[in-house]
Amino acid sequence: MRLTRRPWIWFLRLRHRRGYGVHSPFAFGFITDVVYERTPYYAFRELAGLHPWWVRWLGLYPLTCRRMLFRLANFVHPRTMLLLGDRPIERQYLSAAVPSARWIKGEAAGDNAPDFIFFAHEQLAQTADFIGQMPANGAMVLEGIHEDSEALRLWHSLQADSRTGITFDLYTYGIILFNTRLNKQHYIVNF
Numbered sequence: 001m002r003l004t005r006r007p008w009i010w011f012l013r014l015r016h017r018r019g020y021g022v023h024s025p026f027a028f029g030f031i032t033d034v035v036y037e038r039t040p041y042y043a044f045r046e047l048a049g050l051h052p053w054w055v056r057w058l059g060l061y062p063l064t065c066r067r068m069l070f071r072l073a074n075f076v077h078p079r080t081m082l083l084l085g086d087r088p089i090e091r092q093y094l095s096a097a098v099p100s101a102r103w104i105k106g107e108a109a110g111d112n113a114p115d116f117i118f119f120a121h122e123q124l125a126q127t128a129d130f131i132g133q134m135p136a137n138g139a140m141v142l143e144g145i146h147e148d149s150e151a152l153r154l155w156h157s158l159q160a161d162s163r164t165g166i167t168f169d170l171y172t173y174g175i176i177l178f179n180t181r182l183n184k185q186h187y188i189v190n191f
Contacts, residue, residue, distance in 0.1 A: 026166070027185065034072055041070060065172055069093050069118070070097040072175065073093075073101075078101050079100075079115055080102050080116070081101045084118065084126055085118075086120065087143075090118060091103075114138070116141075117130055117138075117140045117141070121151065124145075124150075124151050134163070136179055139175065141173055141176075145169065155169070165184060166179065166184065166186075167185075169186065170191040
């Protein structure tokens with residue numbers, strides 16, 4: 001993960017900032033209350049020790065991304081979680097967000113299907129194994145959806161999949177919510 005955002009990408013996505021142009025009350029609430037929330041949460045102080053002092057002091061991008069993951073897990077409040085890839089800091093943030101959640105292994109299926117899955121960029125090819133198992137209240141986070149053409153193609157195919165619900169493109173992360181009762185829509189968010 002990069003330490004800072006690319007300025008030209010932020011500028012190109014400027015019109016997608018803070019929920020401007022979003023007409024869905026659910027999506028607008030998600031963008032403003034989860035993605036852009038700035039209130040310090042109960043665990044942020046102890047989790048800040050996982051980062052070097054200069055990352056905390058400058059408020060660099062890895063810190064803001066991991067705090068957004070914390071807020072997302074707190075919003076979804078899953079019973080079971082799965083993290084595919086070697087991301088120990090993200091795992092600590094997700095565990096702190098929902099301490100009651102049970103972590104499961106990657107081969108879980110059926111009754112052990114996870115409610116929340118985080119895919120590291122190098123594990124994105126495994127999304128097809130889990131897309132059909134996600135419950136209606138589940139969420140998937142895909143890291144690095146714009147890193148290469150293969151990841152971007154996978155992201156676009158997941159957006160078009162009939163089993164997915166609302167998707168949010170945060171450039172660094174792709175978020176899929178599986179609530180199919182809501183109208184299927186794709187949102188670009190300048191995060």
